[in-house]
Amino acid sequence: MAKATLTISSKNYSSWSLRGWLLCKMSGLDFDEAPVDPSDAEMRQELLLLSPTVRVPRLTHGKVQVWDTLAIAEYLNEAFPDAGLYPKDVARRAHCRAISGEMHSGFYNLRSALPMNLKARQERFKIFSGARPDVERVKTIWHDCLDTYDGPFLFGRPTVADAMYAPVCTRFRTYAVTLDDRLEAYIDTVLDWAPMQDWISGALAEPEEIEELEVEF
Structure with a gap:
């Protein structure tokens, strides 16, 4: 089968690109990155042709084209069943799918209030009241799993x-969200994870003129 291509946007700002990229790395898929900048009008037109939602990532693998993050996860799980993207135990697998789906479809206020920005660090940041329940829900999910x-x-x-919660780890660090030691240790684990280190290095190397976009990544 032809080598795969993953279309992504800014490594500094695009949380959905990060999720899809991590999934591809975890699966062992041999793929090329195809970065596009949707702030450019021509690139935006290209993204519209790739996906009607103007969202990234988009995976092309032979004749297969997938642009929804969870769909990418399910495709890779089927294509690479030995990669262990989901737990083997049926109950754990169901739990994993449930919390991944919750992140995929929810937490809008958290994403709006704490946009991903790997280059930024806030010593103090007041989270608006509408996002606080989302933050607390993430804490509960993490504690339950750990x-x-x-x-x-x-x-x-x-x-x-x-992979689904990795961008939240970066957001909690960027905006100095108060966490207990157990959750801080989990964030350390994710941020020290080799694929995350590779992504963060790419994000830090991006030119400063890349602008954060108004579309939800």
Whole structure:
């Protein structure tokens, strides 16, 4: 099969690109990155042709084209069943899918109030009241998983769930969200994870003139 291509946007700002990229890395897929800048009018037109939602990432693997993050996860899980993207145990697998789906479809206020920006660091940041329940819900999900499956990742080892919540780890660090030691240790685990280190290096190397976009990544 032809080598895969993953279309992504800014590594500094695009949380959905990060999720899809991590999933591809975790699966062992051999892929090329195809970065596009949707702030450029011509590139925006190209993205519209790739996906009607103007969202990234978009995976092209032979004749397969997938642009929804969870759809990418499910495709990669089927294509690379030995990669362990989901836990083997049926109950754990269902739990992993549930919290991954919750991140995929929810937490709008958190994403709006704490946009991903790997280059930024706030010593103090007041989270508006509408986003606080989202922050508390993430804390609850993380504690539940870490208490149940003993860490250091949400299900012991890296899974789809960690890829889905990895951008939240960066947001909590960027905006100095107060966490207990257990959750700080989980964020350390994710940020020290080799694929995350590769992504962060790419984000820090991006030119400063890349602008954050109004579309939700």
